[in-house]
Amino acid sequence: MCPAGSFMGRWRRAGVLALVLLLLSACHGRREFSVKNHGQSLIYDHTLAKTIVEYASAVYMTDLTALYTWTCSRCNDLTQDFEMRSLIVDVENCLQAFVGVAHNLNAIIVAIRGTQENSVQNWIKDLVWKQLDLSYPDMPNAKVHSGFFSSYNNTILRLAITSAVHKARKKYGDIGIIVTGHSMGGAMAAFCALDLAIKLGSDNVQLMTFGQPRVGNAVFASYFAKYVPNTIRLVHGHDIVPHLPPYFSFLSKLTYHHFPREVWINESDGNTTEQICDASGEDPNCCRCLSILSLSIQDHFTYLGVDMESDDWSTCRIITAQSVERLRKDLGSNIIMTKHGVEVSIVENSMQTDWSSSR
Numbered sequence: 220m221c222p223a224g225s226f227m228g229r230w231r232r233a234g235v236l237a238l239v240l241l242l243l244s245a246c247h248g249r250r251e252f253s254v255k256n257h258g259q260s261l262i263y264d265h266t267l268a269k270t271i272v273e274y275a276s277a278v279y280m281t282d283l284t285a286l287y288t289w290t291c292s293r294c295n296d297l298t299q300d301f302e303m304r305s306l307i308v309d310v311e312n313c314l315q316a317f318v319g320v321a322h323n324l325n326a327i328i329v330a331i332r333g334t335q336e337n338s339v340q341n342w343i344k345d346l347v348w349k350q351l352d353l354s355y356p357d358m359p360n361a362k363v364h365s366g367f368f369s370s371y372n373n374t375i376l377r378l379a380i381t382s383a384v385h386k387a388r389k390k391y392g393d394i395g396i397i398v399t400g401h402s403m404g405g406a407m408a409a410f411c412a413l414d415l416a417i418k419l420g421s422d423n424v425q426l427m428t429f430g431q432p433r434v435g436n437a438v439f440a441s442y443f444a445k446y447v448p449n450t451i452r453l454v455h456g457h458d459i460v461p462h463l464p465p466y467f468s469f470l471s472k473l474t475y476h477h478f479p480r481e482v483w484i485n486e487s488d489g490n491t492t493e494q495i496c497d498a499s500g501e502d503p504n505c506c507r508c509l510s511i512l513s514l515s516i517q518d519h520f521t522y523l524g525v526d527m528e529s530d531d532w533s534t535c536r537i538i539t540a541q542s543v544e545r546l547r548k549d550l551g552s553n554i555i556m557t558k559h560g561v562e563v564s565i566v567e568n569s570m571q572t573d574w575s576s577s578r
Contacts, residue, residue, distance in 0.1 A: 263451060263482050263495050270297040270324065271427045272453075272523045275399045278317060278330040279529045281538050283308065283546040286317060287563065288555055292530075301328065305383035308543060309375045309566040313535035314407075316376055318383035326395045326425075327387050329380055329411060331371075333402030333430075333527070361439035364464075364475070367406040368434075372414075379564040380411060381418070390560075397425045401527045402460055402519065405431030405452070409443070409478075416447045425449040429522040432463045433475035440478040440500050452477065454506045455484045455522050459514040461506060481505050484523070543567070 277286070277293040285291035289303050298321065305318040315332040353365040371377055384396060396415055400408035405428030412426035424447060431452050435443070443450075454461045464475045481496040483505040496502035520528050531538050543565055549555045550563070 263493070265493060267324075268427065268451070268453060268482075269523055270321075271328075271397060271399050272429060272525045272527075273298045274301075274321075274328050274330045275401045275404065275429055275522075276525045276527055278315060278332045278400070278404065279527070281529060281531045281542050283542040284549045284555055287546060287550075287561065289319075293526075303561050304387050305379060305562045305564065307375060307379045307383075307564045308539060310536055310539045310543060311566055311568060312370065312374055313539060314370065314374055314376060315539070316380060318380055318387065320387055320391060320394075321397075324397070326397050327384055327391075329384065329396065329398040329408070329415075331376065331398075331400040331404040331407045331411065333400060333404030355435070355439060355442070358439065358442045361435060361442055363410075363435040363439055364406070364433075367403065367432075368410055370403070371407040371410040375564060375566045376407065376411070377414060381414070383562065384415060386560075393423065395425060396423055397427060399427050399429075400431075401429040401522065402431070405429060406434045409434055409447075412447050412450070413443060421446055421448055427451045427453070429453050429527065430455060430458050430460045430519050432460050433477050435476070435478075436474060437476040440476045443478040444498070444500070447478075450478065450480060452479075452481050453484060453522060454481055456486050456518040457509055457513050457515040458506070458518040459516055460519050462509075462514060477501055540567070 273293065273296060277291060277298065280286055280291045280293055282291055283306065285294070287303060287306050289298075289301055294301070300322045302320045302322065303317060304320060304327075307314075307316040307318070309315070316330060318327065318329050320326070321328050353363055353368055355361040355363055355368075388394065396419070398408045398412040398415065400406070408428055409426060409431065412424050416424040426447055426449070428451075452461070461477070461481075477500040479496070479498045479500040481500070481502060483494045483496060485492050485494060494505055496505040501507060520526070546563065550557060
């Protein structure tokens, strides 16, 4: 049974569903935009997805001390041997991420938290109405959602994640990087993966997101497919969020387009299938074949049997600030065993503070 806070949170988020479904009805008769296939092959690994979804779920945890020590209720099972390297918190913007090393995968994991509480309503409204008004550097005619782009590039996330990845590779060598996130966290993870791929090369970076919305236009999707070919976007059943922002044939210049490649997790008659979709990014035989009225907010909060909600749906800034203060006290009093090389980066009121347990 869901906690009362989680239950009420779902009802609040469902309040925008009718509006979104009405707007999605304009998708019929839409003009199609193609994404170039750059000839990249990709193999979907179900076992890897089962592992990565646990990291995408764990980053939602509000107990920063438990995350720092990797002892949270979601910090087990397939992620037990994870070595935390950097914990990143932006109280002002309600952002959270971590970077570490999964020794069983021989890879660096970057996980970025998705939406929480009322931000769901806010960004869904932005997705529907906000224009693609930001040109991506060095990608002519590429347009992206400025809110998602800014959440990664104009906050603490980009600098702190890049620094943590660099330090981890300096210690462990040029191991691969897997970037993940759910919902809005998946959107920010996409920009993170692109940024790292441009810096380190496409062969070094893999992106795996869960319930991710569209983040840019067809031109951007083509560039993305080129720079981050090792990309999987998992879509659970009738999850409404990957259908946002919708296509509008009468507003073709504002059209968003998914980059490849979708894996559609479809449940029917007690059976679950994982369909690997085509390289267009908008395979009409995958989740886009669904009826508009069948889209669901409920399917957004569970992926591969893992809970993708926050463990506390109270006001994000209050919870984050309380968790930050508790972590500071625990580190300062040595209640928790500090780990060598683990950094904590926190932004409060536009002021950044960095801690390192090796200080």
